[in-house]
Amino acid sequence: MKLDTEKFKDMYLTGISYEKIAHEFHITDRTVQEIRKKLNLSSRKPTSTYTEKQFIEAYNEGLTYLQLRKKFHISGKVVSMHIKELGLSKQERKQKQEAPVTSTSPKLAKVNKFVVPPTLRGCLKIQINSTIG
Secondary structure (H helix, E strand, C coil), X not given: CCCCHHHHHHHHHCCCCHHHHHHXXXXXXXXXXXXXXXXXXXXXXXXXXXXXXXXXXXXXXXXXXXXXXXXHCCCHHHHXXXXXXXXXXXXXXXXHHCCCCCCCCHHHHHHCCCCCXXXXXXXXXXXXXXHHC
């Protein structure tokens, strides 16, 4: 796939988010960053508008890394860095997420069912039993 570098530059320089650029070109946020570096485009100044308190509250509500990324418009690396810097405990968070998830939808209930195929030994036993019996 060839990338329209002029369009990429225009989008980047007008301040369009990494997420929107990635969506436009069907690439990841990380690839946007790599292309930006290859094109020698300067990095942007952080434009975060969230507070430490907001991040902690969202984390403690049990939001996943992906949800935190989208909510605060930051990368997964920044999410991890904040969690580490703020000393947030994974253990406390896991306890909140361990609540049993139940589904009322019959379709969703069937998703967790699977069939374990017999091993070679099991196949041999079946074959032997069928020839004997």
